[in-house]
Amino acid sequence: MKKILVTTGGGDCPGLNAVIRGISRAAKHYGDIEVWGSKEAFNGIMSTPPELVRLNKKATAGIHVRGGTIIGTTNKGNPLAYPKLQPDGSFVTIDRSKELLKKIKKGGFDAVINVGGDGSQKISQELYEKGLNIVGVPKTIDNDLSATDRTFGFATAVQIATDCFDKLVTTAESHHRVIIMEVMGRDAGWIGLHTAIAGGAEICLIPEIPYDIKKVVKKINKRYKKGRGFVNIVISEGAKAKDGEITGSAAADGDTHIKFGGVANVLRHQLEANGCKGQVRSTILGHIQRGGTPSAYDRILATSMGVKALELVREKKFGQMVSFKNDSITSVTLKEATEEYNVVKMDNYLLDVARKMGISFGD
Ligand code: F6P
Numbered sequence: 001m002k003k004i005l006v007t008t009g010g011g012d013c014p015g016l017n018a019v020i021r022g023i024s025r026a027a028k029h030y031g032d033i034e035v036w037g038s039k040e041a042f043n044g045i046m047s048t049p050p051e052l053v054r055l056n057k058k059a060t061a062g063i064h065v066r067g068g069t070i071i072g073t074t075n076k077g078n079p080l081a082y083p084k085l086q087p088d089g090s091f092v093t094i095d096r097s098k099e100l101l102k103k104i105k106k107g108g109f110d111a112v113i114n115v116g117g118d119g120s121q122k123i124s125q126e127l128y129e130k131g132l133n134i135v136g137v138p139k140t141i142d143n144d145l146s147a148t149d150r151t152f153g154f155a156t157a158v159q160i161a162t163d164c165f166d167k168l169v170t171t172a173e174s175h176h177r178v179i180i181m182e183v184m185g186r187d188a189g190w191i192g193l194h195t196a197i198a199g200g201a202e203i204c205l206i207p208e209i210p211y212d213i214k215k216v217v218k219k220i221n222k223r224y225k226k227g228r229g230f231v232n233i234v235i236s237e238g239a240k241a242k243d244g245e246i247t248g249s250a251a252a253d254g255d256t257h258i259k260f261g262g263v264a265n266v267l268r269h270q271l272e273a274n275g276c277k278g279q280v281r282s283t284i285l286g287h288i289q290r291g292g293t294p295s296a297y298d299r300i301l302a303t304s305m306g307v308k309a310l311e312l313v314r315e316k317k318f319g320q321m322v323s324f325k326n327d328s329i330t331s332v333t334l335k336e337a338t339e340e341y342n343v344v345k346m347d348n349y350l351l352d353v354a355r356k357m358g359i360s361f362g363d
Helices: 016-030 097-106 118-129 154-175 190-199 213-225 263-273 286-290 296-314 349-356
Strands: 003-008 034-038 052-054 082-085 091-094 111-116 134-138 177-183 203-205 231-236 279-284 320-325 328-333
Touching (some): 003 016, 016 296, 111 296, 154 190, 154 231, 154 296, 177 190, 190 203, 213 231, 213 263, 263 279, 296 320
Parallel strands (some): 134 320, 177 231
Antiparallel strands (some): 034 052, 320 328
């Protein structure tokens, strides 16, 4: 093993730079592997000329404290379904995987470490099946990958959301308002659930538990009945009312994702239309949850995952994804890692804790 390529794909996440530094430093420790980064996931290596960055000690010094990724990322770089712009402005997808494998070989790379979420690891698995020596590192603030107990970035996102929530509590209390705070979490309500408990929300609405608007209003009005109430609500972007739709818009510009964002405003209108006693305001946190410096916990998790990825490459354990299980770093097959989402299950202890704290899920 002489030369490896690192890619970061999908949405960014606090801790990506700590992974890159972890890989680079571990390679330096062994002293026999050159580490390179491909700009914006696989787009860099597929470009002509290739856009690559040497990830040596100098290039990665001190980056573990920085948010984002020094090699860039994209949602528009799936080599198996690459978005190609048509003359009429629409996009078709083409398979560029053969070209990618050729370019990786031509670049002299013996293996690839792909840092990314569910979508990126599905790509890793397909490329592995096509013969690429590849190892995955899980990444997402949503914590929705099932084969790992935690993903780095999640703890930082929860802290950011909780800090924002605390600020919204004081203004809600002063004005006796209902304030809705929307957090990320397209399929899984982990950020919402953790923030609601950490902040002490009255109501928490998550994708796993479709809410009954009448019950939400009842809970709010009960608070107002007792005096000059105020209510703080946390809602995940992927939450929806019973018999309702998710709030999202179709993917555009060659992007692969439905765009979420705005369910807090939908909920505000629903509350107003259903007799909510308080004046309602809504705040959408959006990408602020993905930015800035990673927490100490996330730096440690991300660094450990980077080191483990390098070890897997050295041991030629390809087709594996690094995983954090039972307080230790291990690995699972990419196949296993991408089989199902890690959503909040109805027997999760935190749901019970939340309910005992008086938090309503609108069910
Ligand atoms: O997958 C992580 C996530 O943070 C989701 O919660 C959110 O819907 C999505 O990324 C938004 O990403 P982008 O705006 O980059 O497409």
